[in-house]
Amino acid sequence: MNSQRKHIKQLSEPEIIELAKTDQKYFGELYNTYFQRIFRFVFKRLGGNEEVANDLTQQTFIKAMANIAKYEDRGLPFSSWLFRIAQNEVSMFFRSQKNGYTVEIEDWRMKDLCSEGNILGYMTQEDQEKLVGLLNEMEQEHLDLIELRFFQEMSFKEISEIYNITEANAKMRVYRILEKLKNKWTASL
């Protein structure tokens, strides 16, 4: 077992992925490498719900394990494929919540969002609540991008890898959503 682990450690990630396609036991190495990042991602998207985060992370890896044979290296990091699966799992979970699911946001994240969107310089608590209300009126896909950028603190490059789009396109989409939010804010004054 130790010699096998040593053997795996000597392999590159693409080699491990190829082995995992025919023998799922090799998938364990990928699981151990990426578990923390995926769990952290899901945990934060759920606003800190450990139990559901564990279930959805498990689902993510089970789906990845079941579909690894179809995985193709297109020059993107393997993690972006896992993040995409995790992103879908979280979205499906949100959709399954008939009464809605509330995610709490820290105020400094809202300040970051306002600063980057050039929405408001100084925010009172009332402003924050109002802006959160406007966010809640936006579409799921738009909120996903806002979450990735401001609540998960992902770079445009990371976002582009998850969505399989160019970095410029990711940036453009985020700024369009911010513009939309800014217009909603202005209209609400």
Next chain:
Amino acid sequence: MDRIAMRKFSMKQDDRPIEPTMEQIQRNQDFSKLYHEYERLTKRGKKPIYRDPKLYLLMVLIGIIALLLFFEG
């Protein structure tokens, strides 16, 4: 209407950061559990022999024939 998010945001009222602790991460990281769950899910469709009436009858028939051949001998 279904395009409107089922997820809602609200402002956090306490200062506790939304980050999992190392203890939480380690508590949930378990590949052997995941592997067993994967095996259970992927083998879920296979029925045990005694639950498949056709296969069960065939096995009984083979048993009877074997028994008859044994007594015949």
